[in-house]
Amino acid sequence: MRDKKKRASITDVAKRAKVSITTVSRVINSVTTVSSRNRAKVEEAIAYYKFKPNVNAQRLATGVNNAIGLVIPGYPGIFYSFYAIELIRGVGHACETLRLDLVFHISNANNPINTHNVGGVIFADIIENHTHVEHLVHMGIPCVIINNKVKDLDVGYIAIDNYSGGKQAAEYLFGLGHKKIATITGTLTTQAALERFNGFKEYLDQQGVLLPDEYIYKGDYSRRCARLAAEEFFGRQDPPTAVFAASDEMALELIAYLLEQGYKVPDDVSVIGFDDNPACLYGPVGLTTIRQPLFEMADESVRALHAILQGKSKKQKHKVLIPDLVIRESCAPHTKA
Amino acid sequence: MRDKKKRASITDVAKRAKVSITTVSRVINSVTTVSSRNRAKVEEAIAYYKFKPNVNAQRLATGVNNAIGLVIPGYPGIFYSFYAIELIRGVGHACETLRLDLVFHISNANNPINTHNVGGVIFADIIENHTHVEHLVHMGIPCVIINNKVKDLDVGYIAIDNYSGGKQAAEYLFGLGHKKIATITGTLTTQAALERFNGFKEYLDQQGVLLPDEYIYKGDYSRRCARLAAEEFFGRQDPPTAVFAASDEMALELIAYLLEQGYKVPDDVSVIGFDDNPACLYGPVGLTTIRQPLFEMADESVRALHAILQGKSKKQKHKVLIPDLVIRESCAPHTKA
DNA sequence: CTGAAAGCGCTAACAA
DNA sequence: TTGTTAGCGCTTTCAG
Numbered sequence: 229m230r231d232k233k234k235r236a237s238i239t240d241v242a243k244r245a246k247v248s249i250t251t252v253s254r255v256i257n258s259v260t261t262v263s264s265r266n267r268a269k270v271e272e273a274i275a276y277y278k279f280k281p282n283v284n285a286q287r288l289a290t291g292v293n294n295a296i297g298l299v300i301p302g303y304p305g306i307f308y309s310f311y312a313i314e315l316i317r318g319v320g321h322a323c324e325t326l327r328l329d330l331v332f333h334i335s336n337a338n339n340p341i342n343t344h345n346v347g348g349v350i351f352a353d354i355i356e357n358h359t360h361v362e363h364l365v366h367m368g369i370p371c372v373i374i375n376n377k378v379k380d381l382d383v384g385y386i387a388i389d390n391y392s393g394g395k396q397a398a399e400y401l402f403g404l405g406h407k408k409i410a411t412i413t414g415t416l417t418t419q420a421a422l423e424r425f426n427g428f429k430e431y432l433d434q435q436g437v438l439l440p441d442e443y444i445y446k447g448d449y450s451r452r453c454a455r456l457a458a459e460e461f462f463g464r465q466d467p468p469t470a471v472f473a474a475s476d477e478m479a480l481e482l483i484a485y486l487l488e489q490g491y492k493v494p495d496d497v498s499v500i501g502f503d504d505n506p507a508c509l510y511g512p513v514g515l516t517t518i519r520q521p522l523f524e525m526a527d528e529s530v531r532a533l534h535a536i537l538q539g540k541s542k543k544q545k546h547k548v549l550i551p552d553l554v555i556r557e558s559c560a561p562h563t564k565a
Numbered sequence: 566m567r568d569k570k571k572r573a574s575i576t577d578v579a580k581r582a583k584v585s586i587t588t589v590s591r592v593i594n595s596v597t598t599v600s601s602r603n604r605a606k607v608e609e610a611i612a613y614y615k616f617k618p619n620v621n622a623q624r625l626a627t628g629v630n631n632a633i634g635l636v637i638p639g640y641p642g643i644f645y646s647f648y649a650i651e652l653i654r655g656v657g658h659a660c661e662t663l664r665l666d667l668v669f670h671i672s673n674a675n676n677p678i679n680t681h682n683v684g685g686v687i688f689a690d691i692i693e694n695h696t697h698v699e700h701l702v703h704m705g706i707p708c709v710i711i712n713n714k715v716k717d718l719d720v721g722y723i724a725i726d727n728y729s730g731g732k733q734a735a736e737y738l739f740g741l742g743h744k745k746i747a748t749i750t751g752t753l754t755t756q757a758a759l760e761r762f763n764g765f766k767e768y769l770d771q772q773g774v775l776l777p778d779e780y781i782y783k784g785d786y787s788r789r790c791a792r793l794a795a796e797e798f799f800g801r802q803d804p805p806t807a808v809f810a811a812s813d814e815m816a817l818e819l820i821a822y823l824l825e826q827g828y829k830v831p832d833d834v835s836v837i838g839f840d841d842n843p844a845c846l847y848g849p850v851g852l853t854t855i856r857q858p859l860f861e862m863a864d865e866s867v868r869a870l871h872a873i874l875q876g877k878s879k880k881q882k883h884k885v886l887i888p889d890l891v892i893r894e895s896c897a898p899h900t901k902a
Numbered sequence: 903c904t905g906a907a908a909g910c911g912c913t914a915a916c917a918a
Numbered sequence: 919t920t921g922t923t924a925g926c927g928c929t930t931t932c933a934g
Contacts, residue, residue: 235704237911248921253913261919278704283682284624285911288926293621295668300657307654308844316653317644320637320671329682330669331632334657345620345632345666367572367615452847481847487825488849507645510789510818512825574927585905590929598903622927625910904934910927917922 318526
């Protein structure tokens, strides 16, 4: 809408302070070459009008755009995942401290989003969005992808080594003497979940431990699927003695099921999760898990983009963080037979 | 940053199409008075350059700003609440369909946020932000507050009747024959949690049911506090037979505790929540709760703001939705003694 | 149906 | 240290 009572412009301020608009611009932008006398006058006028520079005009004039877009995949349930929440939190926080505008986009395959008017874009994930990223790259808009090592495009990425994470989980369980190990995977169409699973499976393979199909439940990070997996694993005659869940949420639901059924955790069944979701700290059993530094990843990605926007960096940053094992109480050595 | 390879501008398109920029502007804005011949030429040129109009220039020229800000209070844990997530989801969704830019702000008392460059602002809550809202109102920026009936400022609000919600919970439990009823409240510094508590308490008062201090745990919506409350309520010699938790999350943690301790839900203890958080559908016991239409509230608030931005509406909208009881399995009639 | 020209509010040479 | 001036990319009268 047109502002009824137009907001004061730089011209109004300049008039009242009896200086040129350039001088006003200078004090707005903290340029030092302004006499303290003039500065005072300008500041008075700014205060008088409660003047705020028009950001659109600034952006148009400078060509710099201090806004970044965050694209979150829009599939149902995404907002209930620790993953997405941590990223939003991390990106939001970083933007607030760097004084960047955060423009939020929920992507949706059939409703291509408009990430114009931002200086750069962060993708929380790249599912269904590859062509979108391509397009932005083509337009010269810098992109940073979180948790997906995109090598075929000129974009930055900040990921974690999911393969290592899965492997660490397997290693820990195996080291505890478990042989009958099951897993509930994440959404295997994502690179992250797939690598996590591969790291897990391949380590076990190398140790000569069989991971039969009945011990693999292809999940989607939801509590619901964790319960279904639990029913499947522990409904059969030869249940596993340890389970690796690809997210803490799933691990928690699994533990809840186990306790309901009268199993003891970790005495009867060891459970290891993935994420290090603090919401899982207050459950009945402290959850052993693989810590994924989501918040830091988000933070890093904003900083990477910021560096590019400021022209401080010209090349895209690629970074892979290593997740680590957090031992609490949900896993125990396998003793029986 | 300055774009290295500058994006094509309207001038480039005009040149290639051999028309004036005015004509290009017309096709961009779907003005009908353009010959189909010219339209075709312009469209070709637009496609050729993959031209996107510069939003800053558009906003500067028209004075309309199709971006809205969403302010989320920044206290720890906010991002783990169903409340905030639903609002973000709802606002995000509405913005996507209305083609508004959503600028996301995490407010923080000591770091006043910059909600400039938006046409209007939605506050997910108003804690610590009253002066901020005041300031925006003064600047002529329309604001809509969610879940807080602000009457002393010219702002819109979309809220739910929390008093009624609390009352309904009490009514249901009382109707089931319970007399020893406890409650875990939300953060009582918020209007919403306070009204919810008042509705609950006053109904019980009216029925002559005592709500002693030992049966009131002042919580903060976290699972952690729910567990502490549970330990307090059920650690004493005279535990309640029913509990109203001001959020489903807390109700769920309470139930988890109860099951761990060998209580049966709802046979030994009835539990009612608040929210209708779908994440609570897959627990061991279907949760009876008071449904709070957060998503709709968010949606409504965006539409209200949008109407104002479009000039279709001039007066601020005030709306109070009524929450409703959703009966599942976590409450049972009180039979004993 | 089309185009020339005047801004929108601000920044950034360039002069003074 | 200051001001003049020319844009940034687009919309919008207003003539034609």
